[in-house]
Amino acid sequence: MVKNKLLGNIVIAVTAVSALIILIVVGFVMLNIIIGGWDQLSWEFLTGAPRDGMTEGGIFPAIVGTFFLVVFMSIVGVPVGTVTAIYLSEYAGQQSRLARMIRFAVNTLAGVPAIVFGLFGLGFFIQFVGSGIDSLFTGEGELVWGQPNLLWASLTMALLTLPVVIVSVEEAIKTVPRELREASLALGSTKWETIKKVVLPGSMTGIFTGGILAVSRGAGEVAPILFTGAAYFLPKLPDDLSDQFMELGYHVYIMSTQSPNVEETRGIQYATTLVLLLLTFLLNFSAIFLRYRLRKRTIK
Amino acid sequence: MTEKPITNQAFISMSSGNLKEPAVKSTTPVFSENNSRSPWFERKRRFSDAMAERVIKATAFISLAFIGLIIFFIFKEALPVFQSTETGRDHQDSTVVVEQQETYGDDISGVSESMGAVEDRAGQMTMMDYKDEVTIRGLFTEIWQPISEQPKYGLLPLFAGTAKITILGVLIAAPIAILSALFTAMFAPKWAKEILKPCIEILAGIPSVVIGFFALIVLASLIQNFFGFEYRLNAFVGGLAMSLAVIPIIYTITEDSLTAIPKTYMEASLALGVSKWQTALFVILPAATPGIFAAILLGVGRAFGETMIVLMATGNAALLSWNIFEPVRTMSATIGSEMAEVVFGEPHYHVLFLIGAILFVFTFTLNAVAELWVRKFLLKKFRGS
Numbered sequence: 001m002v003k004n005k006l007l008g009n010i011v012i013a014v015t016a017v018s019a020l021i022i023l024i025v026v027g028f029v030m031l032n033i034i035i036g037g038w039d040q041l042s043w044e045f046l047t048g049a050p051r052d053g054m055t056e057g058g059i060f061p062a063i064v065g066t067f068f069l070v071v072f073m074s075i076v077g078v079p080v081g082t083v084t085a086i087y088l089s090e091y092a093g094q095q096s097r098l099a100r101m102i103r104f105a106v107n108t109l110a111g112v113p114a115i116v117f118g119l120f121g122l123g124f125f126i127q128f129v130g131s132g133i134d135s136l137f138t139g140e141g142e143l144v145w146g147q148p149n150l151l152w153a154s155l156t157m158a159l160l161t162l163p164v165v166i167v168s169v170e171e172a173i174k175t176v177p178r179e180l181r182e183a184s185l186a187l188g189s190t191k192w193e194t195i196k197k198v199v200l201p202g203s204m205t206g207i208f209t210g211g212i213l214a215v216s217r218g219a220g221e222v223a224p225i226l227f228t229g230a231a232y233f234l235p236k237l238p239d240d241l242s243d244q245f246m247e248l249g250y251h252v253y254i255m256s257t258q259s260p261n262v263e264e265t266r267g268i269q270y271a272t273t274l275v276l277l278l279l280t281f282l283l284n285f286s287a288i289f290l291r292y293r294l295r296k297r298t299i300k
Numbered sequence: 301m302t303e304k305p306i307t308n309q310a311f312i313s314m315s316s317g318n319l320k321e322p323a324v325k326s327t328t329p330v331f332s333e334n335n336s337r338s339p340w341f342e343r344k345r346r347f348s349d350a351m352a353e354r355v356i357k358a359t360a361f362i363s364l365a366f367i368g369l370i371i372f373f374i375f376k377e378a379l380p381v382f383q384s385t386e387t388g389r390d391h392q393d394s395t396v397v398v399e400q401q402e403t404y405g406d407d408i409s410g411v412s413e414s415m416g417a418v419e420d421r422a423g424q425m426t427m428m429d430y431k432d433e434v435t436i437r438g439l440f441t442e443i444w445q446p447i448s449e450q451p452k453y454g455l456l457p458l459f460a461g462t463a464k465i466t467i468l469g470v471l472i473a474a475p476i477a478i479l480s481a482l483f484t485a486m487f488a489p490k491w492a493k494e495i496l497k498p499c500i501e502i503l504a505g506i507p508s509v510v511i512g513f514f515a516l517i518v519l520a521s522l523i524q525n526f527f528g529f530e531y532r533l534n535a536f537v538g539g540l541a542m543s544l545a546v547i548p549i550i551y552t553i554t555e556d557s558l559t560a561i562p563k564t565y566m567e568a569s570l571a572l573g574v575s576k577w578q579t580a581l582f583v584i585l586p587a588a589t590p591g592i593f594a595a596i597l598l599g600v601g602r603a604f605g606e607t608m609i610v611l612m613a614t615g616n617a618a619l620l621s622w623n624i625f626e627p628v629r630t631m632s633a634t635i636g637s638e639m640a641e642v643v644f645g646e647p648h649y650h651v652l653f654l655i656g657a658i659l660f661v662f663t664f665t666l667n668a669v670a671e672l673w674v675r676k677f678l679l680k681k682f683r684g685s
Contacts, residue, residue, distance in 0.1 A: 008577035015483035018476045019496050022547060026503050029514050029544070080362055087360035091353060098361075105364040111598075111667035112660060113605020115632045116374065119639070119656040123373040127644065159366055166363070190345055192352035220507025223607040223632075227640045249509040249608075256513055257612055266517070273513050277506065284505045 030277075037274030040267045046275070054233060055261050059272050064237050065150075065245035066279075069225070070215045072154035072241070073161060078211045080158070081165025088166070089173045090195055110163035114223035121156030121228035122148075144242050151241040153229030160224055161214035168213055168291075172206015173199060175294060209290045216283035220276070222249040232258070248276045374660055377653035381439070439651075444618035444629070446638065446648045453651045457620040461535070461628035465610055468539025468624060469546050469603040474596055476543070477550035485558035486580040504548035512612030515541030520613065527625075533615035535628040541613045545606055546599040553598060557591020557674075558584060590677035594670040601666040605659055607632040631655045 048058030084102065092099030131146035138144050145151070176199050184194040200207075222230075231244040232254050238245040256262060256269045338346075441454030484493050520537045523529065529536070561584055569579040585592075615627025616637060635652050642649045 004575065004578075008575055011577045011581060012483075012487050015479045015487060016492075018479035019483045019488070019492070021476055022480055022503070022551075023496065023499055025544065026499050029506065029511075030502070032514065032518055033510065080359055083356050083359040084363055087356045091356060092360075098357075102360050102364050105367040107671065108367050108664060108667065109363060111601060111663055112370065113607065113632060113663055115605065115607040115635050116370070116656050116660050116663075119377075119635065119653060120370045120373055122639065123377045123653065124369055127377075128373065162363055190349035192349040193345070195352075216505065220505075220509065222507075222509045223636060226607075226636050249507055252509050252513050253608060253612065256516055269513065269517070273510055277510055280505055280507055281502070284501070288501070 033270065033273050033277055036270035037267075037272075040271035041274060045268075045271055050233060053261075054255070054259060055265055055268075059248070059251060059268070059275065061234060061237055062246040062248045062251040062272070063275070065230075066219055066248045068150055068238060068245060069154055069157060069229075069247060070218050072150065073157040073218050074211055074215060076155060077158035077161050077214055078165055078207065081162050081210060081214070082169050082207050084162075085166045085169035085173060086195060086199070089170050090191075090199065106163050106166050109159070110167075114160060114221050115226075117156050117160045117224040118226055118228055120159075121152055121224060125152040125155055126228065148227060148229040148244060149242045150229055150238050150245050153225045153245070156224045156228050157218045157221065160221060161217050164214045164217055165207075165210040168210030169203060169206050172203035172209065172294060175206070176202035205290050205294050209287045209294070212283050212287040212290070216280045216287065219283070220249060220280050222247070222253055225250060248272060248279070252276060370660070374653060374657045377650060378657040380650045381647065381654045439654075442620045444634070446651070451648065453647070455631075455651075455655070457618040458629060458631045458634055458655065460620050461610075461614070461618065462604060462630040462632070464535045464624055464628050465538045465542055465614065465630050466600055466603040468535060469542030470550075470596060470599050472539060473543035473546035473599060474550055477547045477595075477599075478554050478592060481551050481554035481558055482580060482585065485555055486576065486584065500548050500551050503544065504552070506544075507608075508545055508606060509608040509612070511541055511544050512609040515609065515613035529625045531615055531625065531627050533613060534626055535614060535624045538610050538614035538628065538630075539624070541609045542603050542606060545609060546603050549602050550595045550599045553595035554588070554592050557588040557595070560591070561587045590673055594674045597666050597670040597673070601663045601670075604666070605632055605663050607636045611636045631659055635659075 045058040046063065047060050049060055051057035084106070088099055088102065092102075126146060126148060129145075130152060134142065134144055134146040180198050180202065181194055184198045185191070189197065225247060229244055230247045230250040232246075234244060234246055252269060252272050255265055255272065259265060438453055439455050441452060442456050443452040443454045444457050445452040445454075480496065484496055488496065515537055516533070519541060520532045523537055523540070524532045565583055565587060566579055569583045570576070574583070610628075610630045611633040614630065614633065616629045616633055617627035618629040618634075619626055635655055638648070639652050642652060
């Protein structure tokens with residue numbers, strides 16, 4: 001009996017220690033990056049452009065590039081994801097074969113490695129669609145759309161984050177009580193009117209949450225934009241969809257691996273990483289907060 | 301007024317399969333065919349309703365279409381590898397090439413066919429035409445040297461690198477994640493749960509490029525100072541960093557499947573006088589095995605396809621060895637680092653797409669197996685009886 005109790009304590013201790021390991025590791029990673037980047041973080045750093053061969057200056061172009069990327073990504077991804085979620089939860093029957101196939105496709109999309117999205121962006125958007133547009137509309141041998149740019153990177157990213165939006169919006173649509181729909185229908189509205197006036201306003205929070213989570217994911221992923229639009233350094237900000245752009249995550253990657261002065265620019269690297277981390281956390285926490293409010297409503 | 305309830309009923313019966321015998325039915329008037337007599341705005345409303353349904357359906361189709369497009373375009377760009385003569389050495393016989401194209405002709409028409417089949421056939425080809433089929437033999441050599449006078453596209457070191465990182469990452473992550481999940485599901489006091497769960501969410505939210513950066517700058521030096529490895533960046537560092545990305549996945553799914561086990565299991569066990577830890581280890585944990593298995597599979601899938609961490613933390617040398625303390629180059633990192641500089645249409649370009657296709661097929665299979673497994677075993681087990 002005593003032996004049993006001892007064994008039990010050991011088992012519990014082992015599980016507790018593994019939990020503790022996770023805590024310590026997460027704490028260590030976070031602290032390390034916060035401490036490493038905090039001193040460098042300043043208003044000038046956030047609003048200045050890189051100077052002196054990228055060894056000095058700020059990361060403003062990377063912030064702007066990231067902003068453009070996630071904005072265009074959301075403009076495409078959030079509506080498509082929302083409508084897909086509406087189809088799956090409002091139109092598709094339980095046994096609908098098309099719905100099951102779409103669900104399977106969404107799950108598959110969620111599991112495809114980010115780098116494969118990058119390859120797809122290159123093979124489909126740039127080589128196929130982009131070059132196609134070029135050969136039709138632009139002059140001989142000129143490359144406008146058939147090369148990496150903001151548009152193709154945003155579309156690739158939209159595809160990557162589509163499952164995030166769909167899952168989140170579907171979850172929100174489920175929290176709209178059925179009675180509300182029935183009441184709307186009983187008053188004589190059509191299905192579309194019910195969706196527009198009852199279901200969509202009721203799931204607005206979920207659509208926001210989905211959008212925020214998608215933006216957070218999109219801001220953090222680098223692999224898909226490695227060869228679909230991100231640039232190492234650009235003297236000017238992108239002002240057209242066919243321009244390349246700098247991006248925070250890509251900046252971290254390139255500065256810490258490819259830059260000629262890796263040691264000298266450590267401070268910039270840390271600070272950029274911190275900015276990226278703060279950005280994703282800010283987004284994630286607001287999504288968690290919104291979702292928490294949504295869940296509270298469900299219980300009521 | 302008469303025609304409106306029809307849409308209502310259609311809606312209710314479609315949207316809620318679980319709705320018990322709709323009470324609406326009795327009050328619903330029978331469908332009347334006086335559509336032509338309805339006022340114009342009524343017709344407009346019904347028209348927009350029908351249009352909306354079509355548009356929504358079409359949009360929902362997009363994700364399906366893009367999965368098809370992904371498969372098609374990745375394989376389309378990968379297939380020329382099997383027809384190219386440049387990948388191999390010089391003594392290529394032209395008649396062999398023709399034969400080979402015939403062999404792969406059906407693959408081009410049905411690109412959606414799984415890569416596994418192509419790989420299998422590739423394997424057979426190597427067995428049969430080993431002497432003649434230099435392209436495919438070239439893929440199974442030990443040297444990855446795409447940029448040189450005589451490019452060599454041996455994928456073996458890349459396979460080995462990916463395998464090393466994946467196995468290491470999952471081997472480190474799985475015990476920690478599963479035990480922690482067991483802790484939160486069975487033993488932890490409430491306050492501990494409230495610390496650990498957000499902590500896992502934070503870990504899951506860290507972008508992989510940040511983990512890669514941390515591994516490159518901090519972890520690698522730490523490990524080298526501690527163990528004194530010859531190479532600062534090696535497979536071990538990459539595996540450790542990868543475990544950070546894998547832990548949240550394994551933890552979340554394991555915890556879900558642990559808490560999904562009916563309370564009666566635990567109550568019955570405890571009522572028999574079995575202590576809590578024994579219940580956890582010998583009742584709850586075995587019952588959740590399918591879920592844990594799925595969690596590990598998904599973890600493997602994540603580690604397999606992850607790019608930024610390995611690109612930054614593994615040293616990226618395409619070596620073929622058993623030593624886990626040497627630098628490695630994984631398949632995903634190869635694509636990530638070489639695709640930007642490659643010339644479109646060159647063999648190198650197609651080989652990189654081939655690697656992408658392999659990544660896709662592997663993760664696709666893992667995800668499908670994991671999902672089927674969970675649905676078949678875990679759900680049926682608790683629902684069926």
